[in-house]
Every structure is written in structure tokens, then in C-alpha cells.
Amino acid sequence: MSIKLINKKDVKEIEFVENTTIETILKNEEIPVETVVIKQNGDTVTEDEIVNDNDEIEIIKVIYGG
């Protein structure tokens, strides 16, 4: 199973196992969850949402930090 992760111009396919949350995906990608808004297939969601096969996850950075 895989999702498409869109982070500004950076777009990539990510493989995942069943019952993975967006939070886990962001942690693996080293994206600080406290600085972003997440869209799952166009809808704003919280990081504890489970990802599904072929989901499009968009990351919008709203806070600039280190």
C-alpha cells in the first residue's frame, strides 16, 4: 500500500503498512507535526487519522522554525 505525500514542490510515493497514522508518516519523514496543517484527499484532518491506500496527503507548513 502506498500514499502520495505532497510537501510544497516535493512529491513522493510512500509505502506503509495497515493502520498507519499520518503522525507516524510525518515522523518518519522528519516533518514536525506541530508546524503543519494536513490535508487528506483535499480535506483538512488531524494527525491521528489513519492513511488508506492511494491517499493523497498534502502538508502545508504554517510555522517557520528550525
Added chain:
Amino acid sequence: MTTNVCTQCGYEKVVIHRKYNGQRLCSSCFRKSIETKVLKTIKKQKLITKGDKVLVGLSGGKDSVALLKILNILKEKHIIELEAVTIDEGIKGYREEGVRIAKNVAKELNVKHHIISFNDKYNFTIDKIMQVEQKEEHPQHACTFCGVFRRQIFNQTAREVGATKLATGHNLDDESQSILMNYLEGNINNMVRIGYKTESRDERFTQKIKPLREIPEKEIGLYVLESGYEVHFDGCPYAHESFRMEIGDFLREATLKHPTIMYSTLNGFEKIKPAIKKDYIENQTGLPNKTCVKCGEPSSQDICKSCKFLENIQKKLENEESI
């Protein structure tokens, strides 16, 4: 499994889980909660009174756009007059977008908008200053110049338009960072000045207010996105590794495990502030309210910081041209 529905209305599409109070909110209830909270802060802290003319510092970023939109609620109810000022520091590839958005937002809300550029006012841009400054052995950061000149422009514009309040988009993250930074640096004089509003004894300074002070920065980002407002989220190209950034990262990281930490930093500080003021500040003589002999602006010394910087910059620019 947790029921992921809005704790206010039961709608199943939740956009936020506020770990500091357990709320899960849908888009509509979330936006309403932000507006209610800001208006409540304004009322509770007496930031605005009926008839005030409020000038908003509008950069086109998320905080100032959210602030203008929320204050517009009070304008629509004929409680306040509202104007906005945007400062164009001359940062190529960054500021143009903010100015464009600010223009659009002001136009959409029918808010009188003033755009003031460093180039028109001082005959240089931040880009130009930094070009020269980079050649120095110990170059100053762009923020040092930017902050001083911006403050001067804000204050002058507020006076010129007859504003009774000057509103800025400082949020909970900004404020908890300032408190912690000043505490760690032992800068008690600066620390006690942090607040919902400024309390200058000099009438030439328009009172500054911070209506978004109790809203976490991430929630302001979410608020503008969920409201469909056009904003730019880009960071300033001159932003550098600063102590503020370190403290910001630390506080945000700590918030993950301790969700109330920014609120407790702010609330704890507000509780001890009167005691610090009483025991520490009132024993100080305080800075005299002088007037800058060069520009006539209020200053603690004969020549204000802005004029000192200007003189220094002009010299450097002249040297540059003569080479």
C-alpha cells in the same frame, strides 16, 4: 477507538484536536471558536473601546490577515473604525507577495490601506543595506534594522491617521517565546513590558494591542486556511538562526508532551508580573521622555535609535558609491 467527531456539534469531519483542552472541532465550530476567543480577549483585557480607530499592521502573512478579518467584525458592527498599514522593506522575491495580498484583503474588506516603503521614506531598501552590510567584518542582522525602522513607521502612521490603537498579530507562540527569552536572558526590564497592551506614559506613542495573544500560531494558520483566505506562509529570506528560533523550537517540541505549556507560560507570567513591576520596576527611575533632535520622534536619548541607524547607513552607502 476514539470517536472522531466535533465535540461541539457532532459533525464527523474534524480539523483539529486541541490536546490542551481535549476539544475536537469541525471547520465551522473551529473558526467560530477562534473569533469568539479573540473578541473575548479584546473585551476582557479592555483592548478596544467603542469609537476607537484601530490601525492594523498588515504584512499579508497569516497572523495579520486573521487579525484584520476578525477586527472587521467590530467594524461591521460600527463599534470601531479600521485602517491598515503595510510596510514594504524592499526584500526582493518575498515582500511583493505580502504587499499584493495585503492590498487584496484591505480592498475586499473595504479597509483604508496605507503602504509605506523604506525606499520612499528613507531612500534605501533592506536588500541594499544588507548588500553593504555583508562586506563588514561583523555584519548586523537585517532584523536589527528592520525592527527599528518598522516601529518608527508604525508609530508615525498611527499618529498621522489619528489612530487610537495600533493592533499587531502577535500570537501565543510569539508571546511565550518572548517571556522565556527575556527570563533566560535576565532582561527583566523588557520582560515586564510584555503584555496585552503597551502602557507608555508618552502620549506620542499610540497604544499597541495584541488581540491574538491567546491563540496558538498553528491555529491561526489553520484558521486562515479553513476560512479560504489568501495568505503567504513563506518565511523571510533574512530570517536567521536566532535565540528566538531556538526557544520557539524548544517550546513547540515541549508542547507535544505537555500541551498546555505555552498557556501556562503566559498565564503564570501574567500572575507574577504585577509583583515584579511593584518590587523591581517602581524602584527604577524610568527613562525620560525626550524628543529626538533630528526627527522629533519620542526618544529616550537626544538622538533616537532610528536616526542613529540612518546616519550610519547613509555613511556606508556613500562610501560604497564613492568606491
